[in-house]
Amino acid sequence: NAGVMQNPRHLVRRRGQEARLRCSPVKGHSHVYWYRQLPEEGLKFMVYLQKENIIDESGMPKERFSAEFPKEGPSILRIQQVVRGDSAAYFCASSPGTVIEQYFGPGTRLTVT
């Protein structure tokens, strides 16, 4: 069984560009979570999605950030008009339901120049 897959693993964007981060959950998992890890800090919750629904986006910045988990295909975290402060590692996790265990992907490291 493949684990959570994220791509790209590394992404470099210039200020003002858009960043699209993809997450393919474990096969059969319908719950996806996105976290951000700023340098020298712990992971912080951003958003929790189920197929076609955003369940909790309380950790998402109000502007420029959006997330989706369509019926078909991976979950996408989209950051518009990136700024230097968006540079971080973005991790996706998935679970089969409202159970305890979340399985993390390897992360996407975004660098904004």
Add this chain to the structure above:
Amino acid sequence: KNQVEQSPQSLIILEGKNCTLQCNYTVSPFSNLRWYKQDTGRGPVSLTIMTFSENTKSNGRYTATLDADTKQSSLHITASQLSDSASYICVVSAANTGKLIFGQGTTLQVKP
């Protein structure tokens, strides 16, 4: 405010030695506490998960303890190996929201 504090921030030990990492939390209401290992450049991998009623849980050379009264947990690593070098993260789940609150992690370096 729900918080998870870990100590020490970093630790260096010699291969074969034991070590203990600490975690204090103020998350309420409490659901469960997890310890994750995060290798450099990788995502966190679960080591143990403990609910309110569990005091200790082992996973190979890793043993986690939980004192729900004092809101403290520890992760004990026995007979350390070079591959134990990683960041160890304490994560507490809030019962009312289900959200995971992450500590900043303890960076462990095991030297030969």
